[in-house]
Amino acid sequence: MRRNWMVAFVSAGAVATGGVALAQSDLTAEGAVARGESPVVISDTSTVQPQIQAFTDWKGAVTLVKEHLPPHSRPDLKVRREKGQNDLAAGGLSDQVRTTPGAFFPGVQQTPWTPPDPTIAVGPSHVVETVNMAIAFFNKSTGALEFSQNLDNTGNPGFFEDVGAGNFTFDPKCFYDHYENRFVVVALEVYGSTQAFIDIAVSDDSNPHGTWYKYRTDARISANGCQYWVDYPGFGYDHRAYYVTGNLFRLNGNCSGFAGAVFRTFNKTPLLVGNPATYTDIRDGSAYSVQAATCHDSPVAPFFAQDWSTTQIRLHAIRDPLGTPSLVSANVTVPSYSYPTGGAPNSGGSTIDVLDGRIINVAYRGGRLYAGHGVRLNSKNQARWYQVATNTWPTSGSPTLTQSGNVDGGSGVHTWFPALAENKCGDVGMVMAMSSSSTRASVQVTGRQSSDAPGTMGALTQVALSTSGYNGGRWGDYFDTKVDPVDDTTFWSVGEYAIGGGTWATWIASFQVSDCGGGGGNICDDIKKFKGACKSSGKIVGKLVFTDTSHDGLPVTMSIDGTPYNTTVSGRSAKIAICCFSGTHTVSLDVPSGCRGPETVTCP
Incomplete structure (x- = not known):
């Protein structure tokens, strides 16, 4: 039987069955470590029929993801976050164009959900994209859509349906593990006041078509006599493990509605061969909206980052992640800023919600940690990026800021959602959104070479422009940039643009910053x-x-x-x-x- 997109919710208290009894994590004490295990379900995407399912260009009712989530809010962090000003200076844009376009093609278009939350995973021959709530495989050379499937149980079947997923798999993310040559996907679930899950899937090789090892892991986090569910995940990896972070909001019980952030570590070894998943959880009650780094080389520890105040960002690391893990944290002073307010205008549409200045993505390479987020400067929202030297931290010493930059698009122009990464040449590629009262929302890319002046990025290059003004309010919630594992020089990015008043679409684009790796001409x-x-x-x-x-x-x-x-x-x-x-x-x-x-x- 063919299944089409349907927005049919599991009612409060209903059970989204998976046939699996999972241990609950108890993290009442700060620093406590909880351990869990989940069996595998092995599935084959080549048996899914049709291979391309009808989610593109959805014409029915659209639901804002947060409207289906349990009521939740973070505490007022204004006192801690507003720390005045300092004299540190951030760089800006140069007049030099640093990006050379490569392959590009349209990604997934409007589904029954908004915002899309797009991320991509780039392999040798394919690009995998996830959005709320779908997954798609594209031919990397031609951009041809080869496979698409709903993530929840409204598919035929849904991607995570065979592990028991219900009809609400939200905030998906993906990456390509270049150490192991595997695609990896994560999505969250929450139902009523009794159930929450972190779903994770790993391909059996570098081709997303075929066998996947899938797991549905319990995400009811216990603390102080209450249970919490996981929201807004970070998703990263290194040579040892896969890491999922998330905000903790009360699922049930009579206690605080917010319990900080959870850090879940999946030992990747059993996941690569389809053995039961093993994982550990650590909680930081003062953390929020933490992003996990996608790592190259062999970092001494997995790294994470979050915004902390108007003069600092906060880094986290997990010592001994596969043994007796412990979480350590350090603040890094950055040029002062204000948090985004007022949203961003877009020509022909209403104000776009640019979120609250949380970190969008984190990438690590060779002792350099990159992070980006939105700030408010000169009466407009601007994309801000950082490069931090991890030095010998967390073994000893402290991390330090190496350079930072703002993306000022000009008078009245707003930029937001920066996502960046470094390639083997030391080039940095970055994607972001841009709009103004006289321009429609667009997807822009830029980059810098290692020899460029500190804090500078090249002139912006537009890769997608909305065909109309946008009236959907919520944008993003994030964009994504990854490095091609084949040449380790080409950058691939995904971002959102509008194809109707309240209709979103995504655009996938590759580009070079220099030809130092012989990665392709102009x-x-x-x-x-x-x-x-x-x-x-x-x-x-x-x-x-x-x-x-x-x-x-x-x-x-x-x-x-x-x-x-x-x-x-x-x-x-x-x-x-x-x-x-x-x-x-x-x-x-x-x-x-x-x-x-x-x-x-x-x-x-």
């Missing part, structure tokens, strides 16, 4: 010509011609007076033909961007 160099013209009928034609057929199948975006039109390269050319116009108009090549200037055409 696509702009392969363009022979770009021309615009207007026929006597009033039809405007835009045509892009490459020097050869190596870009056959590549998605292209051209715009007329700022309205985008998507097309695809056939052979060595791509064309749009739109009717009907009169007077003077501007035809632009938007994607790939930065390659050719606009063409002015005059129609009869």
Whole structure:
């Protein structure tokens, strides 16, 4: 039987069965360690029929994820968070364009849920994307959608349905474990006042098509006589384990509604061969919205980060994560800022919710920890990034700030949701959102080379522009950037844009910052010509011609007076033909961007 998207909720107190009895975690004492185990369910995505299920471009009712969650709120942290100002200075943007576009294609579009919460995992031949509440596999070379499935039990079946998942699997995330060459996916569940789960799945090789080892692990965290559920996960990895963090909100009992953050460590060894999962939990009652680092090299400990105050961010690390784990924390002083307020305007739409300044992502490489979040400076919201030297911490000493930068897009322009990573060359790639009262929300990328002045990123490059103003309010909740495991130089990013007043879509794009690793040339160099013209009928034609057929199948975006039109390269050319116009108009090549200037055409 084929299952279509349905928004049908498990009622309060109902049981989302999985046939598995799971131990509950008891973390009443700060520093306590709880251990759990969960059996595996082995499934094969190649048996799912149809391989591409009907979730794209949903036309029915849309539900805000938080409206289905139990009532929850964090305590007022204003006293701790507002710590005045300091004299440290953050860098900004240079005039130098540092990004060279590569492959790009549309990701998952509107599902019955909002916001999308997009993340990506990049393997040798595929890109996996997760959103609320779906998963999709794309061909990395062509952008072709090869597989899509609902994450909850509204699929045919749903991705996590075979481990017992109900109809509410929210805040999914994914990454590609380059140490083990596996795709890894996580999603959360909560039902009524009695059930909460962390679902995790690991592919059996570097191809997402085929066998997955799946687990549904208990996420009822006990503290001070109450049980708490897990929200807003961080998801990271290193050479030892997979790490999930999350805010703890009261599930049942009569005590505080917020219990800090949980840090769950999954020993990856049994997950790689389909043995029962083993995990440990640690709780920090003062932590919140913690993100886990995706790590390269072999860090001495797994690292985590969160915002802490208007002059500090807070790092966490777990000593001996697979033995007797202990959590240690340290504050790092950063240039002062204010927390985001007022949201971001977007042309033709209402104010976009840019969240509260929480850290969006964390990445580690070679003793350098990167993190990004939103701040309020000069009466507008701006993306802010940090590079922190971990030094010998947490074994000894302290971490220190190396450099930081703000993304000021210009007068009245707001930027938010920065997600960044470093490649093997020391290049840094970053994605973010941008909008203003006169521009629609867009996805922008930038980067820096290791030789660039401290704190600077290159000029912004637009990779996706909303086709309309957005009236959906909530955006994000996050964007994502990963490094290609094949060449270890190419960056891949995903972000949200709007394709209707309250309709979201995602865009996946790759780019280079330098050619130090031989990762690929500049696509702009392969363009022979770009021309615009207007026929006597009033039809405007835009045509892009490459020097050869190596870009056959590549998605292209051209715009007329700022309205985008998507097309695809056939052979060595791509064309749009739109009717009907009169007077003077501007035809632009938007994607790939930065390659050719606009063409002015005059129609009869």
